[in-house]
Structures are given as C-alpha cells and as structure tokens.
Amino acid sequence: MIYMQRIYPTSLTPEQYAEQEHHRQVPAPENCPNCNRAHSLEALCYYHRYISTATALVLWIWVRRFWCRHCRITVSCLPAFAQPYRVVNTPAVEAGFNGETTRAEVRRWELLIEEYWCRFEAHLPVLLRQVGNAFGPVPLQPTARGFWRQLLERCGDLAQATCQLIHQFHTCLFGTYRCHQRRQLQSG
Numbered sequence: 001m002i003y004m005q006r007i008y009p010t011s012l013t014p015e016q017y018a019e020q021e022h023h024r025q026v027p028a029p030e031n032c033p034n035c036n037r038a039h040s041l042e043a044l045c046y047y048h049r050y051i052s053t054a055t056a057l058v059l060w061i062w063v064r065r066f067w068c069r070h071c072r073i074t075v076s077c078l079p080a081f082a083q084p085y086r087v088v089n090t091p092a093v094e095a096g097f098n099g100e101t102t103r104a105e106v107r108r109w110e111l112l113i114e115e116y117w118c119r120f121e122a123h124l125p126v127l128l129r130q131v132g133n134a135f136g137p138v139p140l141q142p143t144a145r146g147f148w149r150q151l152l153e154r155c156g157d158l159a160q161a162t163c164q165l166i167h168q169f170h171t172c173l174f175g176t177y178r179c180h181q182r183r184q185l186q187s188g
C-alpha cells in the first residue's frame with residue numbers, strides 16, 4: 001500500500017500529546033496529499049513510534065493514519081514536534097542546531113543531533129535544488145549554516161519549516177523520502 005506522510009501542526013509537547021491521547025483527535029487533512037481530492041480521507045488506524053522528551057524519557061506515541069477513498073493511499077499525520085524518521089524531538093533538534101549546548105536535552109542527544117546535522121549538510125545540494133530561492137537567495141557557495149538561518153528567519157521555527165518543506169517541496173532537512181512524493185493514482 002502506498003503511504004504518504006504529512007505534518008500535523010500542533011503546539012503540544014510529546015508528553016501532552018501522549019497524556020491527552022491526542023492521536024484520537026487528529027483531524028483528517030482537508031485534501032488528500034496525493035490526488036488533492038477534498039474530503040476524501042477516512043480514519044484508518046494508528047502506528048507507533050518513539051520520540052524524545054524534555055526529560056530523560058523516550059515516549060512511545062501513536063500517529064494517526066487516514067485512507068483516501070479516491071486514490072487509496074494511506075496518509076499518516078506526524079505531530080509537528082516529531083521529525084520524519086528521527087527520534088529526537090523537533091525543538092531539541094532546533095536548539096542543537098542553534099548551538100544551545102547548555103540545554104540538558106541537547107547535551108543528552110548531542111551525538112544524534114550531530115549526526116542529523118551531517119545528514120542535513122549532505123542533503124543540502126539536493127534540498128537547494130528542490131526549494132530554489134523560496135527561503136531566500138541561494139549564495140554561490142551555499143552552506144548548511146547559511147541555509148539553516150534563512151529557514152528559521154522565514155519560517156519561525158523548525159516545526160513550521162518542516163511543514164513547508166514536506167508539504168510544498170516534498171523533502172525535509174535530512175533527505176528526500178518516498179513518503180513525501182506524490183504517486184500515480186491507483187487503478188482498480
């Protein structure tokens with residue numbers, strides 16, 4: 001089954017999301033991200049994944065999934081505090097990328113956050129080809145640091161930047177994944 005991922009905008013922390021069982025209240029996206037049909041998504045089920053929290057705990061959360069009646073893909077709605085395929089939560093990644101090394105969360109996940117930065121640097125040429133100058137002019141010799149600053153200036157924070165990258169440009173900071181691409185309609 002074809003699977004697509006969307007970011008669900010929310011200001012909840014991972015702890016609040018889990019405590020409130022908020023996954024049960026995640027609304028279906030208005031339009032299917034694949035075929036763009038309105039009101040075609042129906043609740044399907046959940047899947048689970050891990051996410052870091054402000055404490056030493058790693059939480060197990062449920063992510064809402066929908067199913068498109070029209071093109072038959074499934075769509076999962078990843079809460080904005082989570083990055084695709086990364087365990088460290090979005091605000092901690094952002095703080096780490098900003099060099100806030102006094103934050104306990106950043107120190108705790110230092111090695112992973114460094115690895116994420118390396119992935120971001122490696123993905124940068126492809127990323128810039130996909131976004132062009134949507135977040136600001138692309139310099140002759142672009143750097144990850146420079147693009148990171150532009151991204152935050154334009155979007156405000158990493159959660160909103162990720163939303164734009166995925167929904168508009170079908171990529172994210174760490175790679176271009178199949179689950180962010182549109183597919184052909186399923187026949188039959």
Ligand SMILES: [Zn+2]
Binds near residue numbers: 032034068071072073
């Ligand atoms: Zn669809």
